[in-house]
Amino acid sequence: MKIDLTKYRETFFEEAAEHLAALEATLLLLEADPANADALTTAFRAAHSIKGGADAVGLPDVTGLTHALEGVLDIARSGPAGLTRRTLELLIEATDELGGLVAAARAGEPAPAGVPALVARLTAALVPPPPVEYTVRIDPLPDALRYGLDPLALIRELAGLGTDVRTELDARRLPPLAELDPEQCYLGWTVRLKSSYPPDELAGVFAFARDNLRVTVEPAVAAVVEPAPASAAAPPPAPPPPPPGSLSMDAPSAERAVMISEFCGEAVEHLEEADRFLLALDSDPTDRAALNAIYRAFHSLKGVASMLGLEDVRTVAHEAESLLNLARDGKVVLRGPAVELAFASVDALKRHMGYARDWATGKGPMPADPTVHGLVTALRQACEAAGGMPWPTPDPVPAPTPAPAPVPTAPPAASVAAPPTPAAAPAPETPAPAPAAPPTGGAKPRRGTAEKETVRVDKDRLDKLVDTIGELVIAQSMAQEELLDLARRTGTAPRTLDELAKIARDLQELSLSLRMVPLQGTFQKLTRLVRDLSKKMGKPVDLEVHGEETELDKTVVDQLGDPLLHMVRNAIDHGLEPAADRVAAGKPAAGRVGLRAYHQGGSVYIELSDDGRGLDRDRIVRKAVEKGIIPDGAKLTDAEAYALIFEPGFSTAAAVTDVSGRGVGMDVVRRNVEALQGTIQINTRLGRGTTFTIRLPLTLAIMDGLMVKLGGEVYVLPLLSVVESFRPQPDAVRRVAGRGEVVTARGEVVPLLRLYQLLNQSGAETDPGRGLVVLVEDQGKRVAVLVDELLGQMQAVVKSLDANYQRVEGLAGATILGDGRVAMILDVNGLARLHRLHGSAAAVPAA
Numbered sequence: 001m002k003i004d005l006t007k008y009r010e011t012f013f014e015e016a017a018e019h020l021a022a023l024e025a026t027l028l029l030l031e032a033d034p035a036n037a038d039a040l041t042t043a044f045r046a047a048h049s050i051k052g053g054a055d056a057v058g059l060p061d062v063t064g065l066t067h068a069l070e071g072v073l074d075i076a077r078s079g080p081a082g083l084t085r086r087t088l089e090l091l092i093e094a095t096d097e098l099g100g101l102v103a104a105a106r107a108g109e110p111a112p113a114g115v116p117a118l119v120a121r122l123t124a125a126l127v128p129p130p131p132v133e134y135t136v137r138i139d140p141l142p143d144a145l146r147y148g149l150d151p152l153a154l155i156r157e158l159a160g161l162g163t164d165v166r167t168e169l170d171a172r173r174l175p176p177l178a179e180l181d182p183e184q185c186y187l188g189w190t191v192r193l194k195s196s197y198p199p200d201e202l203a204g205v206f207a208f209a210r211d212n213l214r215v216t217v218e219p220a221v222a223a224v225v226e227p228a229p230a231s232a233a234a235p236p237p238a239p240p241p242p243p244p245g246s247l248s249m250d251a252p253s254a255e256r257a258v259m260i261s262e263f264c265g266e267a268v269e270h271l272e273e274a275d276r277f278l279l280a281l282d283s284d285p286t287d288r289a290a291l292n293a294i295y296r297a298f299h300s301l302k303g304v305a306s307m308l309g310l311e312d313v314r315t316v317a318h319e320a321e322s323l324l325n326l327a328r329d330g331k332v333v334l335r336g337p338a339v340e341l342a343f344a345s346v347d348a349l350k351r352h353m354g355y356a357r358d359w360a361t362g363k364g365p366m367p368a369d370p371t372v373h374g375l376v377t378a379l380r381q382a383c384e385a386a387g388g389m390p391w392p393t394p395d396p397v398p399a400p401t402p403a404p405a406p407v408p409t410a411p412p413a414a415s416v417a418a419p420p421t422p423a424a425a426p427a428p429e430t431p432a433p434a435p436a437a438p439p440t441g442g443a444k445p446r447r448g449t450a451e452k453e454t455v456r457v458d459k460d461r462l463d464k465l466v467d468t469i470g471e472l473v474i475a476q477s478m479a480q481e482e483l484l485d486l487a488r489r490t491g492t493a494p495r496t497l498d499e500l501a502k503i504a505r506d507l508q509e510l511s512l513s514l515r516m517v518p519l520q521g522t523f524q525k526l527t528r529l530v531r532d533l534s535k536k537m538g539k540p541v542d543l544e545v546h547g548e549e550t551e552l553d554k555t556v557v558d559q560l561g562d563p564l565l566h567m568v569r570n571a572i573d574h575g576l577e578p579a580a581d582r583v584a585a586g587k588p589a590a591g592r593v594g595l596r597a598y599h600q601g602g603s604v605y606i607e608l609s610d611d612g613r614g615l616d617r618d619r620i621v622r623k624a625v626e627k628g629i630i631p632d633g634a635k636l637t638d639a640e641a642y643a644l645i646f647e648p649g650f651s652t653a654a655a656v657t658d659v660s661g662r663g664v665g666m667d668v669v670r671r672n673v674e675a676l677q678g679t680i681q682i683n684t685r686l687g688r689g690t691t692f693t694i695r696l697p698l699t700l701a702i703m704d705g706l707m708v709k710l711g712g713e714v715y716v717l718p719l720l721s722v723v724e725s726f727r728p729q730p731d732a733v734r735r736v737a738g739r740g741e742v743v744t745a746r747g748e749v750v751p752l753l754r755l756y757q758l759l760n761q762s763g764a765e766t767d768p769g770r771g772l773v774v775l776v777e778d779q780g781k782r783v784a785v786l787v788d789e790l791l792g793q794m795q796a797v798v799k800s801l802d803a804n805y806q807r808v809e810g811l812a813g814a815t816i817l818g819d820g821r822v823a824m825i826l827d828v829n830g831l832a833r834l835h836r837l838h839g840s841a842a843a844v845p846a847a
Contacts, residue, residue, distance in 0.1 A: 008056070008057050009057045009059075009106075012053040012054065012056070012057045012059075013102065013105075013106045015049070015053060016050050016053060016054075016062075016102050017102075019046040019047075019049050019050045020046075020050070020095065020098065020099050020102065021521055021524055021525075022042065022043075022046045023043055023046040023047060023050075023095055024092075024095050024524065024528055025524050025527070026039045026042045026043040026046065027043060027088065027091055027092050027095060028527060028528060028531060030043070030083055030088060031088060031531075034083045034084070034085070034088065037077065040073060040076055040077035040083070041077060041282070041283065043073050043091075044070060044073040044074055044077060045279055045282075047066050047069050047070040047073055048070055048279075048343060049275075050062070050066045050098070050102075051063055051066035051067050051070055051347065052275060052346065052347050052350060054066060055347050055350050055351045055354075056268070056350040056351070056353070056354060057354070058354050059105050061101055061105070061111045061115060062098070062101055062102060062105060064115075064119055065094065065097065065098055065101060065115055065118065065119055065122075066098060068094075068119050068122035068123050069091060069094045069095070069098065069122055071122070071123075072087060072090070072091060072122055072125050073091070074340060075125075087125060090121060090122065090125065093118065094118055094122060097112065097114060097115060097118050100112050101115060130196070131162070131163065131194040131195055131196050132194065132195065132196075132219060133164075133192065133193070133194050133219065133220040134162075134192070134193060134194075134195060134199060134202060134217055134218065134219060134220060135190060135191075135192050135217075135218050135219070135220045136158060136190070136191040136192075136193070136202060136203075136215065136216070136217050137188070137189075137190050137214075137215065137216045137218075138151065138154075138155065138188060138189045138190070138191065138206070138213060138214075138215055139188045139213060139214045139215075140185040140187070140188070140212060140213040141185070141212050141213060141214070142184050142185055142186070143184065143185075143212070144185045144209075144212040144213055145183055145184065145185045146183050146184075147212050149185075149209055149212045149213065151185070151187075151189065151213070154205055154206055154209065155167065155189060155191060157205050158191055158193070158202065158205045159191070159193065161193075161195050161197050161201075161202060161205070162193035162194050162195030162197070162202075163193065163194050163195070164192075164193060164194045165191065165192070165193040166191070166192045166193070167189055167190070167191050167192075168189065168190040168191075168192075169187060169188075169189060170187065170188035170189060170190065171186070171187055172188075173186040173187070173188070174186045174187065192220060199217040199218075199219075200217075202217050203215055203217045256308070256360075257360040257361065257362075258360075259308060260308055260310070260356055260357070260359075260360035261357060261360050261361065263304050263305075263308060263356075264353045264356055264357040264360070266304075267301055267304075267313075267349070267353050268350065268353055270297040270300055270301055271297065271301075271346050271349055271350050271353070273293065273297055274293070274294045274297040274298070274346050275343075275346050277290040277291075277293045277294050277297075278290075278294060278339065278342055278343055278346065281294065281334055281339065282335070282339055285333055285334050285335045285339075288328075291324065291327055291328060291334065292328070294324055294342065295321060295324040295325065295328060298317045298320050298321040298324060298345070299317075299321055301313065301317040301349065302314055302317035302318050302321055305317060310352070310356055312352055312369065312372055313349060313352050313353075313356070315372070315376055316345055316348050316349055316352070316372060316375065316376060316379075317345075317349065319345075319375075319376050319379035319380060319383070320341070320342060320345035320379060322379070322383050323338065323341060323342065323379055323382055323383055323386075324342065326383060326386050331386045332382070332386045337382070338382060341375075341378055341379055341382055344371075344375055344378075345375065345379070348369065348371060348372060348375055351369065352369065355367055355369070457514075459554075462514060462515060463515075465511055465514075466511050466512065466514075466515065469507055469508055469511045470508070470702070470797035471797075472504060472507070472508075473504050473505075473508050473795075473797055474797055474816045474818075476500060476501065476504040477817075477818035478818050478819065478820055479500075480497055480500070480501060480818065481818040481819050483497060484497070505795075508702065508795075512553070512698075512699050512702060515553050515554045515555070515699065516551040516552065516553060516554070516698075516699075517551060517552065517554045517557055518548060518549050518550065518551050519547070519548050519549075519550050519551070519552060519557060519560075519597050519606075520548040520549065521557075522557055522560060522561055522564065523545050523548040523595055523597075524548075525561065525565075526543075526564060526565070526568050526595060527543055527545065529565065529568055529569070530543045530568060530572065530593060531543075533568075533569065533572045533573070534572065537572065537573065538578070538579075539572060539576055539578060539579065539591060540579060540589060540590035540591065541572060541576065541590060541591050541592075541593055542590050542591070542592050542593070543593050543594075543595065544592065544593070544594045544595070545594075545595045545596075546594075546595070546596045546597070546598075547596050547597035547598050548597065550597040550598060550599065550604060552604055552696065552698065552699075553698060553699035555699075556676055556696055556697075556699070559672055559675065559676055560606075560672075560676070560696075562668065562669075562672060563668065563669040563672045563673055563694070564606070564608070566666065566668060566669050567608050567666075567669060567692055568593065568595075568608065570666065571593055571608060571610045571612070571690075572591070572593065572610075574612075575591075575593075575610040575612035575613065575614075575689070575690055576591035576593070576610055576611075576612040576613075577591070577612055577613050585687070587611065591610065591611060591612060592610065592611045593608070593609070593610050594607070594608070594609040594610070595607070595608055596609075603695050603696060603697060603698070603720055604695070604696045604697075604698060605693060605694065605695055605696075606693070606694040606696070607691055607692070607693050607694075608691070608692045608694075609689060609690065609691040609692075610689050610690055611688065611689040612689050612690065613686070613687060613689075614684045614685050614686040614687055614688055614689055614690050615642055615645070615682070615684040615686070615690055616686060617638060617641050617642070617686075620641055620642065620644050620645060621634075621636065621641055621644070623650065623651075624644045624647070624650065627649060627650065629644060629647050629650060630644070639681075639682070639781070640781075642682040642684060643682070643781075645666050645682075646666050646667055646669065646670040646680075647667060648667040649667075650666070650667075673694055673696075674827075674829050674830075676696055676697075677696075677697050677703070677718060677720075677812060677827075678694055678695055678696040678697065679694070679695045679721075679777075679778055679829075680692060680693065680694050680695075681693045681695075695720070697718075697720065702795055702796065702797055702798065703718055703719070703720075703795070703796050703798055703825070704718075704719040704720070704793065704794075704795055704796075705717060705718060705719055705793070705794055705795075705796045705815070705825065706718075706719050706722050706774070706790065706792075706793055707790070707791035707792055707793070707794055707817075707823065708772075708774065708785075708787040708788070708789070708790055708791065709787065709788045709789045709790075709791055710755055710756060710759070710761050710764050710787050710788055711756065711761045711762060711763035711764040711788070712763055713761060713823075713824075714791060714817060714821065714823045715755075715787075715823060715824050715825075715826055716794070716796050716815060716823050716824070716825045716826065717774060717776060717785070717826050717828070718812070718825070718826070718828065719793065721776045721777055721778055721828045722774060722775075722776055723775040723776060723777050723782065724745075724774075724775050725772055725773065725774045725775065725790060726745065726772070726773055726775070727768075727769065727770075727771070727772055727773070728743050728744070728745075728768050728769065728773055729769070730769050732744045732745075733752060733768050733769075736749075740752070740835075741754070743768065743773060743784045745773075745775055745782075745784060748782070750775065750782045750783055750784050751783050751784065751832075751835060752768070752773070752783075752784045752786060753783050753784060753785050753786065753831060753832070753835045754766070754786050755785050755786055755787060755831070756786070758810060758831060758834050758835065759810070764787075764788055765786075765787075765788045768786055771786055771787060771788050771789070772786075772787055772788070772789055772790060773785065773786055773787075774787055774790075776828045777828075778828040778829045778832060781832065783828070783831070783832050783835065785826075785831070794817075796815035796823075796825060797815055797816070798812075798813045798814075798815060798825065799813055799814045799815060799816070800813055801813055801814060809827075809830050809833070809834060810826065810827055810830040810831045810833075810834050811824050811825065811826065811827055811830070812825045812826065812827040812830075813825045
């Protein structure tokens with residue numbers, strides 16, 4: 001029995017992309033509010049999910065980087081102050097590197113070179129400095145009590161910043177009882193403790209009482225250690241090291257291999273459930289149902305692993321089960337380091353499921369896991385600290401030799417300073433006398449509420465489903481055509497046709513909705529881009545985003561990323577002025593970039609606006625003449641002049657930077673938008689700003705079209721491009737030198753495009769006065785298309801020419817009509833381009 005992990009890796013990569021997007025969005029939110037507890041928890045969960053998935057599918061580089069990133073987030077959410085600006089920048093950098101690392105793993109490429117150095121930087125932020133013993137002398141002034149000072153509350157706060165706290169009372173100033181003033185303070189205290197905080201932060205506990213007491217913080221002088229009396233009890237021995245694991249196990253028998261493989265599959269389900277409940281327990285440590293579910297998962301794993309001889313799995317599951325049992329008895333509160341041990345146990349067991357599966361299927365020996373020793377030791381120490389049973393001393397076994405601990409260097413003394421900042425997480429937490437209160441940082445999950453479930457579907461299967469339903473719609477249309485013809489001949493009226501058409505239409509709309517995804521992910525990437533470019537270019541930018549919940553076909557959303565990326569870069573680099581220039585022009589120093597999406601008239605509109613310098617028409621025209629794009633003296637409308645920025649190689653940048661200026665980008669924008677059957681328009685005011693408006697169809701799989709007849713063939717015009725149709729008067733059509741034929745429509749002169757010439761179609765009507773002219777619009781430009789007659793509106797299931805034949809200029813695809821014939825879908829932009837190249841110079845046959 002051989003198990004292929006490829007599909008599991010693909011699932012991980014899909015989930016990792018979602019978690020990375022959530023992590024990036026949350027870090028950007030934390031940039032504005034570093035102490036946001038909900039955001040810190042969300043970021044931690046995203047990182048933890050990526051780490052667990054990477055462990056399960058055997059990606060150690062991803063696991064290592066995410067583990068370090070997760071640790072920094074955990075320290076931040078354990079303290080009251082949140083993230084510092086420097087740490088946040090490090091996390092954002094790590095998220096970017098993690099995205100590259102996941103992409104490299106998916107492509108089978110080596111990890112980026114900078115990953116080890118980044119892990120080292122994150123680890124340095126994780127590891128607290130070694131604790132140092134301090135002596136803190138506290139001397140309240142005589143009138144301190146009269147001013148409301150409570151020295152004991154401050155001493156308790158100081159004790160919370162260290163361990164091994166010893167407090168000595170100094171009552172030398174205490175007078176006889178007859179002379180005692182109850183409102184005067186005569187006492188002093190000396191507190192000795194070990195702490196990883198620097199001395200100025202320990203003194204910061206008393207910052208707000210500096211007028212009422214004197215405080216000194218000094219490193220303790222090493223005392224001479226006196227021998228303990230013979231009757232003193234010896235300290236309990238340290239927990240013994242766990243067994244090193246099952247590293248030299250022989251290959252299992254065929255029967256046992258099948259059992260191990262089945263166990264691995266069930267164990268992964270148990271661990272996924274444990275992971276899910278741990279996340280719930282992390283938000284609400286009082287959730288008994290979640291705690292019991294996690295305990296059951298570890299207990300189930302322990303029993304079967306012991307039967308199958310998987311000693312590492314049994315050991316980790318047993319120690320984790322012991323910690324959870326203490327939590328069920330109220331002796332441990334699963335938060336902070338304790339819950340991290342539970343998470344680490346789940347991760348280790350997931351990793352071992354992969355090892356066991358590969359070993360059972362003959363892919364190699366059971367590998368050693370160097371993390372098991374430290375994990376089991378930490379679990380045992382946590383249980384002993386909470387009052388668990390002492391561990392029996394086993395036979396001596398070899399254990400890894402630990403590196404010598406660094407000798408702490410005593411920092412200088414300090415006086416009263418700023419308030420304290422959070423330290424690293426303390427040792428595993430023991431319970432307080434009273435039950436822990438529910439967290440107030442976020443809303444508790446409502447029990448009894450039905451959860452919304454999702455199912456992942458392979459994209460190719462979904463596309464095949466949509467194509468099949470499209471074929472069904474075509475077949476239904478053909479059947480309807482035949483039945484209507486039969487009904488006309490027999491004089492009967494089929495009653496089921498309308499119901500069948502309704503069901504087919506509903507089924508088609510439902511299948512298309514399965515491919516609809518919100519623009520949120522795309523907009524989120526642009527939010528990150530604006531932030532990075534703003535810092536890189538020294539331009540403060542405020543981004544306003546609206547309508548990110550607007551949905552589009554996934555194919556459209558995937559291809560929309562690059563055009564929007566280029567447009568945002570240009571908006572910040574070219575559109576927005578430097579802060580000094582904006583202030584001089586009476587604008588706010590921070591530029592504004594707006595990103596908006598909305599539905600209107602069956603289309604999706606995406607607007608990108610800025611309040612920058614706007615487009616300079618004269619400068620654009622001069623630059624186009626210099627580059628030979630247009631001849632000198634050409635008469636252009638404003639729309640035509642602004643559209644020049646979409647020409648290949650066009651740029652008005654004074655210098656080339658690594659952001660823009662090479663004349664590439666905007667032509668890519670237009671080309672990609674046209675490939676999506678969309679249009680783009682520009683609205684600008686010099687000195688006030690520019691707005692780009694992209695109009696897109698909801699989906700590329702189906703479109704509303706206008707059927708037109710040309711000769712003996714039927715063609716389809718996208719309905720979104722159609723403005724109106726009319727039959728022109730003879731004097732409305734004329735020839736203009738240099739522009740070919742034009743027709744006057746409602747006072748506007750537009751080019752006349754003879755479709756039969758461009759498509760080489762014989763038998764078509766050549767006289768505009770006897771045919772029909774359809775006025776269509778693309779990117780703000782209108783052209784008149786000469787056809788024979790209109791046949792009506794239809795919903796066309798689009799068949800790609802690129803996939804089935806080859807790309808043809810002027811054609812966007814094909815569809816199948818109800819009578820079984822193939823009709824070509826016309827590309828308005830491509831037809832206009834053909835007309836500019838060939839149509840205007842073509843001879844017009846005599847009518």
